[in-house]
Amino acid sequence: MLVLVLVQLRRYYFFLLEKFDKGVDMVHSEAMKAIVRRRLKLANRFWGVVLCGLCSIVSCTPRAVAALPGLTGDQISGASLWQRITVEEDFKAYPSWPDYKGIQPGQSPHGRFHRIYINPILADALPISANIAPAGSIIIKENYDPDRVVSGYTVMAKVPGYNPDAGDWFWAAYDNQGGVKMEGRPAMCIRCHSSSASDFVLLQRLDAAGADQ
Structure with missing residues (x-):
């Protein structure tokens, strides 16, 4: 118009x-x-x-992101997930985690700072009383070095049936150019996130996220 x-x-x-x-x-x-x-x-x-x-x-002017259906177990890989969030969709246009916008302090093994994006499938579902992220959810952590230069990305994608023992999350780590450094079911990621009481999500409980939005 x-x-x-x-x-x-x-x-x-x-x-x-x-x-x-x-x-x-x-x-x-x-x-x-x-x-x-x-x-x-x-x-x-x-x-x-x-x-x-x-x-x-x-x-x-950024346009609203239309959510694509989640990747299946036959489709998921580090490369296909990167394709999804950078070519088929643009994660830079994804919403931020509610009440956690912009660059925030981080810690190892991620960067000194980070910014978190979530895809529309997850954003539209929050808050989630059952504390289980819907299939197709994607959480992206954009990691920065001490000078606030992007150093890489760590991504979680919910894939039904992929790994029931770890919430069916597919994990991937990328360098700052999108090169796959780690993917699949990395023990380090699962071990750290298993301390979560909310579907392996550490930042905030899913039943509380966005509750006051």
Whole structure:
């Protein structure tokens, strides 16, 4: 809708320019003509920049992410999960974890800082009274070094039947270019997250996350 309004404004703007340009020819003084044309040129530049800026804002506005169905056990791998969150979807457009937005302090084995994204399947389900994330849920931790430069990513994806003993989570770690460093059922990840009382999710209980949103 806003794009259509901008298009109409642009048409009206050029219509007025044409009228003003014809009006200049009716001015008899050459000096006055020069002044009017100079002012029209400045106005043309100004409004051209304004309209281009508005169009850029509209075109760059993030769009809502439509949730794709979760990857199945036959589909899941480190490569296919990276494809899902960077090509088929854009995890940068995912919601943040409720009440945990932006860059936050982190700890080993993740980065000194981190930012957490969750896909729409999980975001739309929160809070979850049963404390079990729905199939297809994805949690992405974007890890940063002490200088707040992205150092890698650690991802959890809920895949029904993949690993019932560990909540059916598929785990993957990537370098900052998306290269797979670890994937599947890494004992280190499972051992650490097994201390959770909420479906292997450590950050916050699923039945409390987003409860006040």
